[in-house]
Amino acid sequence: MSRSQFLPQIPYGTKDFLPRDARRKRAAENALASLFARWGYDEVVTPTFEYLETLTVGVSGDLVQSLFKFFDRNNAILALRPDMTTPIARVAATRFRESVPPLRLFYLTNVFRQEQAQAGRQCEFYQAGVELLGAGGPAADAEVVALAVTALLETGLTNFQVGLGQVQFLNGVMAESGLTAGEQQRVKQFLVSRDLVGLGEILAGSSLSAAAQKLIREIPLLHGNDKVVSEAYRLVGNDVSRAALDNLADIRRLLAGYGVERYVTFDLGLIRDLDYYTGMVFEGYTPGLGFPLCGGGRYDNMVAAFGVDCPATGFAMGIERILLALERQGIAPPEAVRDAYVAWDEGALAAAIAEAGRLRHEGRTVEMALEASSRAEAEAARAAKGYSRLVYCDNNVAAG
Numbered sequence: 594m595s596r597s598q599f600l601p602q603i604p605y606g607t608k609d610f611l612p613r614d615a616r617r618k619r620a621a622e623n624a625l626a627s628l629f630a631r632w633g634y635d636e637v638v639t640p641t642f643e644y645l646e647t648l649t650v651g652v653s654g655d656l657v658q659s660l661f662k663f664f665d666r667n668n669a670i671l672a673l674r675p676d677m678t679t680p681i682a683r684v685a686a687t688r689f690r691e692s693v694p695p696l697r698l699f700y701l702t703n704v705f706r707q708e709q710a711q712a713g714r715q716c717e718f719y720q721a722g723v724e725l726l727g728a729g730g731p732a733a734d735a736e737v738v739a740l741a742v743t744a745l746l747e748t749g750l751t752n753f754q755v756g757l758g759q760v761q762f763l764n765g766v767m768a769e770s771g772l773t774a775g776e777q778q779r780v781k782q783f784l785v786s787r788d789l790v791g792l793g794e795i796l797a798g799s800s801l802s803a804a805a806q807k808l809i810r811e812i813p814l815l816h817g818n819d820k821v822v823s824e825a826y827r828l829v830g831n832d833v834s835r836a837a838l839d840n841l842a843d844i845r846r847l848l849a850g851y852g853v854e855r856y857v858t859f860d861l862g863l864i865r866d867l868d869y870y871t872g873m874v875f876e877g878y879t880p881g882l883g884f885p886l887c888g889g890g891r892y893d894n895m896v897a898a899f900g901v902d903c904p905a906t907g908f909a910m911g912i913e914r915i916l917l918a919l920e921r922q923g924i925a926p927p928e929a930v931r932d933a934y935v936a937w938d939e940g941a942l943a944a945a946i947a948e949a950g951r952l953r954h955e956g957r958t959v960e961m962a963l964e965a966s967s968r969a970e971a972e973a974a975r976a977a978k979g980y981s982r983l984v985y986c987d988n989n990v991a992a993g
Contacts, residue, residue, distance in 0.1 A: 760874055
């Protein structure tokens with residue numbers, strides 16, 4: 594194939610952000626970074642790739658299978674980061690060992706997973722998130738949930754709901770169910786995928802009593818307001834599940850103090866698809882999208898896998914998914930500020946450079962022509978480029 598016939602392509606599951614989308618992405622990221630900083634979180638930036646054994650600490654087999662892996666020149670196996678929770682756990686354990694807890698960190702970055710690409714889901718995608726390390730209990734969990742809600746509002750979204758669950762509620766039910774470890778894992782997989790048919794089939798083929806099967810079938814339906822916790826409390830008798838429900842009730846009461854409780858409902862069938870969660874979990878949804886905008890929860894054992902006993906909680910939100918939700922809900926992105934187009938007549942280039950510099954020093958957004966033109970040509974260029982005013986330099990005199 595000749596050079597003239599070559600058509601460059603980008604890898605599967607990646608995309609170019611052209612100026613309009615790049616501007617929207619940057620505006621959302623800037624708003625989120627400012628918000629996280631106002632809540633006392635500090636930004637960290639970790640390597641795009643790390644050693645494979647680091648990124649696979651405490652994560653599920655499904656996530657490991659999605660990694661992009663490669664070798665360095667010493668034949669060590671490296672991988673692109675599939676999320677940011679594990680890298681930040683590593684940072685906390687190795688770089689902030691002596692810091693006074695709690696540690697509040699945030700990030701804005703790209704992550705990589707080998708997945709079936711579709712709208713809102715790419716192999717390379719962008720996330721914003723926070724991790725609150727060194728604090729256990731409902732106060733820390735309520736903070737990250739409230740911050741997630743506030744972050745969605747900060748991007749311009751108003752029509753969304755956050756589902757709040759607790760993985761120990763299901764763990765307590767599973768522990769007293771009598772299901773084998775394999776059956777328990779399959780039940781969890783069906784709950785993650787919301788596959789009620791598959792859930793019913795695995796239960797029907799088990800040795801569980803009809804009452805026990807009925808309880809597990811009802812778990813995906815336990816979502817709604819405060820009455821859900823009371824109803825679930827009557828359905829279970831084990832201490833683990835009841836303690837989980839008490840934890841959710843405590844978090845809900847604290848969220849009322851943040852003024853965000855109207856955006857949060859209980860969802861006891863929510864367990865998320867990562868194995869490292871140990872307590873509260875949540876996901877944020879908006880109409881018209883079949884996947885969550887954000888998600889997170891408590892993961893008290895992750896940092897301990899790196900040698901430091903440290904409770905932790907946090908969340909991540911998908912930047913592209915937020916932009917897609919804004920677009921589908923007709924929420925206009927910020928318009929680019931284009932203040933002045935500086936053009937010049939023959940012999941007036943030096944004056945144009947000086948005038949463009951003066952305007953930029955004032956904080957104006959300025960584009961300067963690189964070739965001489967008539968005033969009429971300059972005006973046509975200004976209109977085509979969308980600048981609000983023309984500054985035309987003629988005989989060393991700027992006029993606009």
